[in-house]
Amino acid sequence: MSTTGSRLNGKVAVITGGASGIGAATARLFTQHGARVLLADMRDEAGAALAEELGDAAQFERVDVTAEADVANAVAAAEREWGRIDCIFNNAGFGGALGPLDETSEEDFAITLDVLVKGVFFGMKHAAPVMKRQRSGSIINTASIAALQGGWAPHIYSAAKAAVVALTRSVALEMAEWNVRANCICPGLIATPLAVGRGFSDQVVARFKDAMADEQPIQRVGEPEDIAHCALWLASDESTFVTGQAHVVDGGATLGRAWNAQPAWMRRQRPITVYRPPGR
Numbered sequence: 001m002s003t004t005g006s007r008l009n010g011k012v013a014v015i016t017g018g019a020s021g022i023g024a025a026t027a028r029l030f031t032q033h034g035a036r037v038l039l040a041d042m043r044d045e046a047g048a049a050l051a052e053e054l055g056d057a058a059q060f061e062r063v064d065v066t067a068e069a070d071v072a073n074a075v076a077a078a079e080r081e082w083g084r085i086d087c088i089f090n091n092a093g094f095g096g097a098l099g100p101l102d103e104t105s106e107e108d109f110a111i112t113l114d115v116l117v118k119g120v121f122f123g124m125k126h127a128a129p130v131m132k133r134q135r136s137g138s139i140i141n142t143a144s145i146a147a148l149q150g151g152w153a154p155h156i157y158s159a160a161k162a163a164v165v166a167l168t169r170s171v172a173l174e175m176a177e178w179n180v181r182a183n184c185i186c187p188g189l190i191a192t193p194l195a196v197g198r199g200f201s202d203q204v205v206a207r208f209k210d211a212m213a214d215e216q217p218i219q220r221v222g223e224p225e226d227i228a229h230c231a232l233w234l235a236s237d238e239s240t241f242v243t244g245q246a247h248v249v250d251g252g253a254t255l256g257r258a259w260n261a262q263p264a265w266m267r268r269q270r271p272i273t274v275y276r277p278p279g280r
């Protein structure tokens with residue numbers, strides 16, 4: 001599905017969580033469209049390997065997004081290397097605290113919010129001065145459909161992603177004065193190591209993807225490139241009038257149940273008639 005072109009020619013992007021899944025797919029697509037990307041991630045090996053694959057257009061920095069100094073250094077490194085920052089994609093994430101409410105520890109609560117909310121906050125905070133000086137920039141944060149609907153992810157993850165949506169809107173209002181936009185993407189089920197798991201055989205992954213596809217109104221699994229293409233549009237000059245929005249990319253997963261799939265008793269209650277204006 002990936003494309004090549006010039007939609008990001010001359011632009012510089014920082015991508016957190018850039019060593020895997022959605023972040024890695026976005027880094028590939030951005031460079032195919034002329035951008036230079038700084039990959040910021042905790043996975044040294046995967047991050048360095050991807051940077052090597054992408055050549056001069058990419059650089060890897062080891063970053064823990066919960067450490068403010070790490071994030072500040074990554075932003076500074078991108079500006080030092082390429083002289084500007086047009087986009088920061090605050091995308092690093094994990095599943096966070098699992099399990100029932102009454103078994104969730106304060107420690108697990110804290111680390112989940114640290115990675116998913118504080119990490120996004122640090123990215124926006126440190127990119128902001130550069131973008132304000134330029135009087136342009138696109139901040140993109142990865143939220144989730146779990147921010148919008150119950151049942152897609154664990155409690156604290158869902159709360160954290162809802163916080164990302166609210167934070168994005170609030171920041172968008174402040175930054176608009178400097179022509180800096182802030183949007184988030186709410187992915188549905190996307191076949192990345194986060195959703196599928198790491199270290200499984202290709203066969204197990206394929207079975208899992210089939211099962212995921214069955215859950216989507218659009219009868220295929222969501223791929224990291226589906227999110228990368230939304231990020232490409234948000235990073236490009238095609239979306240310069242779009243800010244403060246939560247863009248849902250989920251194959252229709254949050255739309256509810258199709259009318260013709262409602263139980264028969266529900267469909268039967270409604271008479272099959274068409275409203276006609278009087279006299280017709």
Ligand SMILES: NC(=O)c1ccc[n+]([C@@H]2O[C@H](COP(=O)([O-])OP(=O)(O)OC[C@H]3O[C@@H](n4cnc5c(N)ncnc54)[C@H](O)[C@@H]3O)[C@@H](O)[C@H]2O)c1
Nearest residue numbers: 017020021022042064065092093144187189190192194195
């Ligand atoms: N896969 C899905 O179904 C799905 C759905 C909705 C939202 N998301 C979100 O998409 C984003 C990307 O996830 P993915 O699915 O590509 O998963 P992934 O596991 O493939 O990639 C996540 C990356 O984030 C990095 N990361 C985690 N904690 C970090 C930290 N503290 N500092 C720096 N890097 C860190 C990981 O090392 C990894 O490379 C996450 O924010 C996730 O919550 C994913």
